[in-house]
Amino acid sequence: MAQITSTAIIDPQTGQRQKAKDGSIVLFGAADYEPEFFQKKVCACPDENCPALQTRYKQYVGTFYNELTGEPFSATVPAHFKRQANGPQHSDDCSALARYASYYVPPEKIDRSHITRDEIVLNNNIPTDHAFKKSGTGRRLLGHSFQGAADVPSEQPRRQTLSRGFASALELANHLGAVYWDNEKRKKILIRRGAQSIPLDDYYQEKPDEFFKAFFKNEQTVFGVRPALVLFKPIKSPEFHKQKALTLEGESQTRTGKKGFKYNIAFKIHCADKKTYDALVKSVRCKETKTLLVDSAKCWVDVDDSRQKIKNVQEGSPKGQTLFVHVYIGHEAQFCVWEPSTKLALDLPLQPRPEKPTLSPLSQPRPGL
Secondary structure, three states, rough: OOOEEEEEEEEEOOOOOOEOOOOEOOEEEEEOHHHHHHOOEEEEOOOOOOOOOEEEEEOOOOOOEOOOOOOEEEEEEOOOEEEEOOOOOOOOOOHHHHHOOOOOHHHOOOOOOOOOOOOOEEEEEEOOOOOOOOOOOOOOOOOOOOOOOOOOOHHHOOOOOOOOOOOOOOHHHHHHHHHOOOHHHHHEEEEEEEEEEEEEHHHHHOOOHHHHHOOOOOOOOOOEEEEEEEEEOEOOOHHEEEEEEEEEEEOOOOEEHHHOOOEEEEEEEOOOOOOHHHHHHHHHOOOOOEEEEEEEEEEEEEEHHHHHHHHHHOOOOOOOEEEEEEEEOOOOEEEOOOOOOOOOOOOOOEEEEOOOOOOOOOOOOOOOO
């Protein structure tokens, strides 16, 4: 879960945040020290210009419930900081709060998320077949607890529920859209599907040629399969929709390989059943649909078929030799209509910095702390 995981310490002599010799603020991680250390310190927001004071909460293990199955599970909530109860609010332009709040777009859709250092883990609960059923439960479910980003006033650490799991490609699209233009954030968001955890920056595959190359990189990986979220540019013509095979081909990209040979590379969607195929075709044939996001637990390259096609191209027979990255799906929740943003999101208008509130005597640093 996204909480502020580091703090500045107020110097009791100056009342200012302690700084290193180079002028940078010294930060202390919530997970790096025992509680006794922080009980003797006045902890402040990492933003030098923010008046908020902080309280450290130790790591704890809580019991939570999966919203989809109702099954209980244990999860560790790492040590973190919250704004001091009844203390000064974070400033409107607090950089520390904005940094962690950015992980909450949209906050109510992050599944079993927790922050460890600078990483967020999102568990992928998207169903992959129609045997999947959503079971009802009257127990407290995942989510609904983080309404104030990292600023949740509380004197005692509360056993808060983790953010609920995303169970559709549309919800995952919301996460991707929020960090689409920030590669660093995409690298720090881990998508966990089964036993695999993959950075969103690598989990999302926009170009079939680059994904194909990744599979073909060396002999150890060419026979493997892996989960991925791909940007599928469908071919509208029914000629490329094979109802009998339950497959749809995407638009190809032409790339020049060794010795100047040109190859067409594309995504090819395989559907597990007619229900999924019909739903996908319906979305593709919609006039407004340009691209779809498709989440798959199984993407692969047919090595033998690809090598034969490469040989055919080099022997002068390029027609019909498209190289495919195969993407397997078995549920409508695994795809949605989505287009990448064509421009950077505009920054919010700058707000004037409010005057810093005068700290109450109880909040003032005391000698010896």
